[in-house]
Amino acid sequence: MNLTLKIWRQKDAQSKGSMQTYSISGVEGDMSFLEMLDVLNTELIDKGEEPVVFDHDCREGICGSCSLMINGEPHGPDRLVTTCQLHMRKFNDGDTIVIEPFRAKAFPVIKDLMVDRSAFDRIQHAGGYISVNTSGNTIDANAIPVEKVDADASFMAAACIGCGACVAACKNASAMLFTSAKVSQFALLPQGKVEATRRVLNMVEQMDKEGFGNCTNTGACEVECPKGISLENIARMNREYLAASVKG
Amino acid sequence: MSVLNSNAPAGPLADKWTKHKNDIDLVNPANKRNIDVIVVGTGLAGGSAAATLAELGYNVKTFCYQDSPRRAHSIAAQGGINAAKNYQGDGDSTYRLFYDTIKGGDYRSREANVYRLAEVSSNIIDQCVAQGVPFAREYGGLLDNRSFGGVLVSRTFYAKGQTGQQLLLGAYSAMNRQINRGKIKAFNRHEMLDLVIVGGKARGIIARNLVTGELERHSAHAVVIATGGYGNVFYLSTNAMGSNVTASWKIHRRGAYFANPCFTQIHPTCIPVSGDHQSKLTLMSESLRNDGRIWVPAKKEDAEAIRAGKLKPTELKEEDRDYYLERRYPSFGNLVPRDVASRAAKERCDAGFGVNKTGEAVYLDFAAAIERYGKEQAAIQGNHNPTKEEWLALGEKVIETKYGNLFQMYEKIVDENPYKTPMMIYPAVHYTMGGIWVDYNLQTTIPGCYAAGEANFSDHGANRLGASALMQGLADGYFVLPYTIGDYLADDIRTGPISTETPEFEEAENNVRTTLEKLVNNNGTKSVDYFHKRLGKIMWNEVGMSRNAEGLKKAMADIKALREEFWKEVRVPGEMDSMNPELEKAMRVADFLELGELFAKDALDRNESCGGHFREEYQTEEGEALRDDENYMYVAAWEYKGEPADAVLHKESLDYDNIEVKTRSYK
Numbered sequence: 001m002n003l004t005l006k007i008w009r010q011k012d013a014q015s016k017g018s019m020q021t022y023s024i025s026g027v028e029g030d031m032s033f034l035e036m037l038d039v040l041n042t043e044l045i046d047k048g049e050e051p052v053v054f055d056h057d058c059r060e061g062i063c064g065s066c067s068l069m070i071n072g073e074p075h076g077p078d079r080l081v082t083t084c085q086l087h088m089r090k091f092n093d094g095d096t097i098v099i100e101p102f103r104a105k106a107f108p109v110i111k112d113l114m115v116d117r118s119a120f121d122r123i124q125h126a127g128g129y130i131s132v133n134t135s136g137n138t139i140d141a142n143a144i145p146v147e148k149v150d151a152d153a154s155f156m157a158a159a160c161i162g163c164g165a166c167v168a169a170c171k172n173a174s175a176m177l178f179t180s181a182k183v184s185q186f187a188l189l190p191q192g193k194v195e196a197t198r199r200v201l202n203m204v205e206q207m208d209k210e211g212f213g214n215c216t217n218t219g220a221c222e223v224e225c226p227k228g229i230s231l232e233n234i235a236r237m238n239r240e241y242l243a244a245s246v247k248g
Numbered sequence: 249m250s251v252l253n254s255n256a257p258a259g260p261l262a263d264k265w266t267k268h269k270n271d272i273d274l275v276n277p278a279n280k281r282n283i284d285v286i287v288v289g290t291g292l293a294g295g296s297a298a299a300t301l302a303e304l305g306y307n308v309k310t311f312c313y314q315d316s317p318r319r320a321h322s323i324a325a326q327g328g329i330n331a332a333k334n335y336q337g338d339g340d341s342t343y344r345l346f347y348d349t350i351k352g353g354d355y356r357s358r359e360a361n362v363y364r365l366a367e368v369s370s371n372i373i374d375q376c377v378a379q380g381v382p383f384a385r386e387y388g389g390l391l392d393n394r395s396f397g398g399v400l401v402s403r404t405f406y407a408k409g410q411t412g413q414q415l416l417l418g419a420y421s422a423m424n425r426q427i428n429r430g431k432i433k434a435f436n437r438h439e440m441l442d443l444v445i446v447g448g449k450a451r452g453i454i455a456r457n458l459v460t461g462e463l464e465r466h467s468a469h470a471v472v473i474a475t476g477g478y479g480n481v482f483y484l485s486t487n488a489m490g491s492n493v494t495a496s497w498k499i500h501r502r503g504a505y506f507a508n509p510c511f512t513q514i515h516p517t518c519i520p521v522s523g524d525h526q527s528k529l530t531l532m533s534e535s536l537r538n539d540g541r542i543w544v545p546a547k548k549e550d551a552e553a554i555r556a557g558k559l560k561p562t563e564l565k566e567e568d569r570d571y572y573l574e575r576r577y578p579s580f581g582n583l584v585p586r587d588v589a590s591r592a593a594k595e596r597c598d599a600g601f602g603v604n605k606t607g608e609a610v611y612l613d614f615a616a617a618i619e620r621y622g623k624e625q626a627a628i629q630g631n632h633n634p635t636k637e638e639w640l641a642l643g644e645k646v647i648e649t650k651y652g653n654l655f656q657m658y659e660k661i662v663d664e665n666p667y668k669t670p671m672m673i674y675p676a677v678h679y680t681m682g683g684i685w686v687d688y689n690l691q692t693t694i695p696g697c698y699a700a701g702e703a704n705f706s707d708h709g710a711n712r713l714g715a716s717a718l719m720q721g722l723a724d725g726y727f728v729l730p731y732t733i734g735d736y737l738a739d740d741i742r743t744g745p746i747s748t749e750t751p752e753f754e755e756a757e758n759n760v761r762t763t764l765e766k767l768v769n770n771n772g773t774k775s776v777d778y779f780h781k782r783l784g785k786i787m788w789n790e791v792g793m794s795r796n797a798e799g800l801k802k803a804m805a806d807i808k809a810l811r812e813e814f815w816k817e818v819r820v821p822g823e824m825d826s827m828n829p830e831l832e833k834a835m836r837v838a839d840f841l842e843l844g845e846l847f848a849k850d851a852l853d854r855n856e857s858c859g860g861h862f863r864e865e866y867q868t869e870e871g872e873a874l875r876d877d878e879n880y881m882y883v884a885a886w887e888y889k890g891e892p893a894d895a896v897l898h899k900e901s902l903d904y905d906n907i908e909v910k911t912r913s914y915k
Contacts, residue, residue, distance in 0.1 A: 039525060046775065049821065050821050057490050062413055087661070110459055111827045118316070121434075121436075125424045130378065134296070136371035141391055145388065145389025147385075
């Protein structure tokens with residue numbers, strides 16, 4: 001396959017960026033999208049140019065490091081995959097592919113396609129935990145049975161990889177899907193109920209402070225989420241938030 | 249050569265840990281506020297250690313190269329975590345988990361450590377559930393278990409095929425609570441590039457801020473290394489792209505002994521290599537061997553026809569298939585330990601029975617499980633004579649519930665539907681049992697420097713059993729290190745803050761700066777990957793699944809030559825005072841180029857086969873590993889002396905007082 005790549009290049013957070021065009025040949029269908037970028041980078045290094053910087057690590061779709069807006073979609077055209085598991089067989093010979101960083105006020109660009117998603121960490125610092133010390137003397141794990149449907153729903157919410165595709169997909173750059181997934185994981189388990197009021201208030205407050213936009217329920221986040229995190233989580237968080245606000 | 253002391257406490261095995269905890273010094277809560285601890289690496293071991301140390305009151309600084317602690321590669325662990333809970337009532341016990349782990353490790357791990365690991369395993373599950381880790385449950389609401397290789401009980405707790413993710417998010421949430429309290433300062437996108445020793449004690453690190461390129465000095469009263477394993481010395485492995493040996497190697501250069509580097513796990517069930525562009529390999533969880541049957545064609549001509557695309561695996565009759573694990577190991581079948589399963593796959597493929605275009609793949613087939621589950625489900629629904637369509641649909645549904653995410657991952661990568669046609673798998677480098685030598689307290693040979701999780705060597709011997717890595721990482725971090733480090737820090741209550749304005753910090757920082765400058769100013773012509781790939785080829789061909797003296801000697805010479813070429817010819821574009829991933833890679837590969845040689849030297853020195861270390865010269869008539877307990881029942885701990893070839897061997901002898909040392913058999 002021969003491809004034309006239009007890639008966002010930006011030296012650092014302070015500099016102005018721009019789209020640059022590169023052509024690449026010999027791309028094979030069973031390469032992942034990032035392996036295709038590896039090939040481009042090797043060519044750039046061999047020419048004495050600086051390679052394109054992008055976040056990546058596990059390359060098996062679980063660490064949440066990789067990002068990229070590919071032809072206007074977070075993680076590209078395939079569904080339920082991260083960029084590292086997007087394969088070039090989804091593209092055709094002669095295609096032009098536009099590659100940009102995830103764009104959001106709360107995700108400033110560090111360099112090229114790499115953005116700063118530490119706002120997500122700060123939302124979790126605000127309440128993404130159950131306050132239990134490591135004593136080793138907590139009650140036996142089977143002492144609290146959890147209904148299978150709740151345990152499974154909690155797991156489905158906890159499967160969020162924190163990649164930020166939901167924010168990048170949203171026209172308002174809202175982080176509601178991410179925040180609600182974390183709130184839901186704990187809200188669905190008996191262990192998480194004790195701190196539920198404080199948790200949802202603190203996490204939502206931090207989310208707003210970070211400069212994420214509001215949710216208008218368009219559902220783009222759910223469509224683009226590589227892990228299939230459901231919009232139901234947002235509804236659940238809204239209920240939790242309302243109840244918590246009343247309780248104060 | 250000296251003899252190393254493990255400092256394991258005396259007394260009966262089952263009482264050692266309790267007695268030790270009672271005997272060691274404690275630090276008063278008021279004094280803990282005056283003590284700083286650095287934790288490098290935020291995976292299961294580092295994250296859980298950092299959270300627990302902060303809970304106890306120490307001031308903790310964590311460091312990770314990722315943009316968030318939650319992205320450490322523990323997150324990719326799929327299958328599960330072992331614990332001797334005996335919830336299934338199938339005869340499990342602390343002793344049995346201990347026994348299985350020692351036997352699985354082919355009698356090359358330390359008895360006292362392994363017993364402690366088995367002992368605290370139950371606490372881990374209790375702790376994780378209390379933290380809100382959503383483990384898989386049965387309809388009654390209680391926790392579900394499954395079985396893993398090398399054992400005869402069901403003791404593995406899991407969260408679909410994402411157990412590592414859920415456990416890491418648990419440890420990360422515990423960290424978040426401490427970050428919120430101000431007890432942990434997290435330095436993300438930071439990489440440790442040297443250890444600072446003051447007065448013979450580890451007192452800090454030099455770290456590079458990967459965003460700004462700035463070198464930073466950080467001091468502490470103790471330093472914990474929890475940076476995982478070194479599988480990426482093979483270039484292709486199931487490790488994350490950034491996984492590296494650098495922190496371990498830096499402390500090795502400063503005096504920490506490196507133990508059993510040649511003990512590396514080649515995992516049997518990974519997606520085969522597809523081409524030269526391949527950047528990493530993807531694991532398919534061992535849990536799949538609960539239901540998947542491994543086979544190759546029984547006749548060579550069928551294998552050839554399959555490779556040529558003229559025959560489909562589903563067209564092959566039952567009698568034309570060779571379920572070679574079930575044939576060779578009837579009692580454990582498809583659930584033999586990883587080293588045994590990997591070697592058996594290699595044996596079949598080397599003999600010409602491989603099934604993909606490169607001839608390096610075997611089948612993992614779920615057809616039998618789909619039929620069994622499908623008919624079972626149909627019966628539950630009152631349909632005692634289901635049609636094929638009916639049981640197929642029901643059976644596939646059961647398999648999807650158990651392994652859905654793995655099947656989806658396979659389909660995305662290989663572009664084949666594993667519900668309809670068998671998966672193709674082949675062994676790949678996955679985990680390193682070897683690592684920094686530590687004593688019973690997890691302290692390295694440098695006072696005040698500790699190593700936890702995969703970064704240390706202690707618990708898995710020559711082969712790790714499935715679902716034991718998560719157990720060890722969390723045992724070290726939640727339940728062992730936070731106690732044992734207190735024994736050391738009790739002497740530091742009057743020390744006060746450690747200054748970074750000392751000649752020792754100066755020297756270490758200059759040392760790092762010089763190396764970075766050398767790399768960015770090198771006028772070479774070849775990329776870092778060019779060297780890393782070549783190193784990987786040498787390692788895989790000569791130091792991989794089977795090794796021999798001649799090949800190992802060649803590997804040592806080749807790696808040394810490659811290292812010299814690297815320093816002459818490597819090209820690192822960009823600058824050192826800004827974000828520069830190529831420079832990060834170059835620093836890591838430079839360390840792999842030293843480790844690789846020590847790895848080969850260790851393999852050459854160990855004239856026996858055990859666990860994942862298979863020397864062709866030492867095998868039984870049936871091709872099984874042949875140990876030499878008389879001469880090699882020891883831990884090989886290497887002391888750095890400049891060139892890796894000059895490393896000096898120290899031995900820790902392994903004594904088994906509570907277990908009979910036998911030839912490992914899974915037949």
